[in-house]
Amino acid sequence: MNYNNKSEILKRANFLLKDAVKNRESLFHTPIISTFADQNISSRVMVLRDHNASQRTIRFHSDFRSDKVQELIDNPKTSIIGYDPALKTQIRLIGRSTINHLNKKSLKAWNESQAISKKCYSVKDGSSQKAKKPEIYDFHIKDIKLEDGYANFCTIEVAYHTLEFLYLQRQGHRRCKFVWGAKGKLSSTWLVP
DSSP states (O other): OOTTOHHHHHHHHHHHHHHHHHOTTSGGGSOEEEEEETTEEEEEEOOOOEEETTTTEEEEEEETTSHHHHHHHHOOEEEEEEEETTTTEEEEEEEEEEEEESSHHHHHHHHHSOHHHHGGGGSSSOTTOOOSOGGGGOOOGGGSOGGGGGGGEEEEEEEEEEEEEEEOOTTOOEEEEEEEOTTOOEEEEEEOO
16 A cells, blocks of 8 residues: 555545445444534444445434434534554544435435344434433333334435545654545645644
């Protein structure tokens, strides 16, 4: 891998993100997603479900009742960051999120989800709600109707316009920023690490 070549760096970033969709061992499988909550920044770890390099989109799944969904409806600006110390690589994305709820995109993602994932959306009340007794939210998969959870399921699709790649190495780190303009034209810049 030539970390002095911007084109190879972008290919590497796309490979790592695509691999992370199915590779649960990849630390890019669970990046940190940040949104705005009024005047505050709200961050959480989420599971990467899809990456489309040509469309510059990534997808996550969420409970439609969650705080993060409302935050993204109010302000779709989104920042995503992942770091793998074994690979000495950090990838940061900046873009805008779209919520897909009860539409073709959410239904397709729901149908592709495993039963163990679907059960999370059948929880009484919504994610992040206050609970007096957490044990009342425990359930066994046999006690729920999985398909009822679809009403609470949504996808968060982030269309990113900025990708920043940082590689740490002893002889000198490499940091490069890729930005796609409004018409999709790519520009890239080396940054001081």
